[in-house]
Amino acid sequence: MSATPSLSSVVTTLRAAGCVFAEDEARLLVSAADSPAGLADMVSRRAAGQPLEHVVGWAEFHGLRIAVDSGVFVPRRRTEFLVRQATALIHQAPAGRPAVVVDLCCGSGALGAALLATAHQPVELYASDIDPSAVACARRNLAYGGTVLEGDLFDALPDDLRSRIDILLANVPYVPTEEVPLLPSEAREYEPLVALDGGADGLDVLRRVTARAPDWLAPGGHLLFETSERQAPGAVATVRADGLAPRVVTSEEWDATVVVAQLRGSRLGPVSLSPDPRGPAPVTP
Template structure:
C-alpha cells in the first residue's frame, strides 16, 4: 500500500497555514496566506507563534514581528521602534551603484538600520569603505548587526549622531557617494500615514518639516564638504517635491537632476546632486 504519511503531513501543514491566515485575514491583512507562511517558518514553537500572531493582528508591521525585512535581495535585521526599509528605496541603491566603484568611500546618512549601505556594499562585493550615521541609537544598533561582517573587517563604520556631525574629518573631500534616506513627509501629513508607520516607527524618521524638505536642505548644505570633485549625493523624494528639491541642491552649489523609476505598484524619485569637478 502507498505510504500516505507525506500527504498527511502536507495536509496538516496547509491546515495550520489556513488557520493562521484566517486570523490574519480577519484582522485586515491583505496577504494573509503569505504572512502566515512567514510567521510559521520564523516561530520556534507554538508559544512564540501565538505571540507573533497577536502582534500582527494588533497592527504591528510584519517586518518588526519577524525581526527582518527583505531589501535588495538581503535580509535586513529590524527591531521594534525603528524605521522599516521600504522596497521602493532599492531604486536609490541602483542609482548610487552607477556612481560608485570598488575602493570608493561611501557615506550613508540617515542610515536607519543600514539597509542602503548594506545593499551598496553587497552590490560591490564589499569592496568599499562605508560610513553610516543616524541620530537614532535603536537604528544604529541594528545597523551594526546588518554591517557586522564589514565592521569586523574595518570596511564599515557606524556612528550615532545628527547627520554628518559624527563623521571623521578625514573624510572631507574624499566621498564618492553620499546617500541619505531622509524623512520627507510634510508635518501636516503625518496623521494620514498608514497606521503601521504612524504608530510603530519613530517620528524623527518620518517628519520632514513643513514642506518635507527640512532635512534634505541640511544634507544638501553639508554635502559639498564631504564629496570629492565629481562625487554624488542622492536622496529619495516624492515627485511633487522635485522642483523645490532641485532648487535646494542648486542653492548649495550642486549640479542637480532627478532619476525616476516606476516599479510594480509604486514609483520612486531620486534627487541626485553632483559636486562640480
C-alpha cells in the same frame, strides 16, 4: 503543551485583522516561529497592527535579509531603486583606492548593506543615524564591512572624511509634518517620528544635508536621495542653491523618484550648473 495554530487559523486571524496578504504573511509567520507559543505571540502582534518586519525581526531588501528591530524604520522596497543608482556610480571613484561611501540617516543600515553586496569593488563605508536603536540595528547588519556612528547627520562623521566622500546616500525623512497623521498606522505608530517627519514642506532635513554636502563630497562626488514626485522641483532647487548639479531619475515600476546631485569642482572654485548633456540616467528595473 499548547497546540500549534494551524496555517488556516493564522490566515483567518490575519484576514480578520485586515491583512491584505494574509496567506503570504501566515506562511512567513509559521516558518519563523520557534514554538507554538511563539507563533501565537507573533500572530497576535501582527493582528494588532505591528509591521510584519518588526514581528519576524527582518525585512527583505535588495535580495538581502536585513535585521529590523522593533521601533526601527522599515526599509521600503522602492528604495532599492536609490541603491541601484548609487551602485551605477561607484565605478566613477578614482582608481587605486576604495570608493568612499557614507549613508546618512541610515536606519537599519539596509542601503549600505545592499551597496556593499552589489558594488563588486572595494568600498570604505560609513553609516550614521541619530536614533540609538537604529544605530544598534545597523551595526548588526554592517558588522562585516562598515563603520556605524551615532549622531546628527555630518556631526557623527570623522573630520578626515571632509572632501573625500564619493557617494553620499541620504535617505532623509521627507513626509510633510501635516501629512504624518495620514500615513498608514504601521508607520505612524511603530516607526520613529524622526525617520518620517521632514518638516513643514518635507524638505527641512534635506536642506541641512545639501548645505553641508559640498564640504564633505570629493570633487565629482555625488549626493543621492529619495523624494516624492511632487517635492522633486523643490528638492532640485535646494540642491542647486547649495552648489550641486542635480538630475532627477524616476521609475514607474518602483514608484520611486531619486535626485542625483554632483559636486562639480569645489567650494573654492566655480561650479557648473548646466544640465547634464547625457540627460537623465537610464531607468533600470
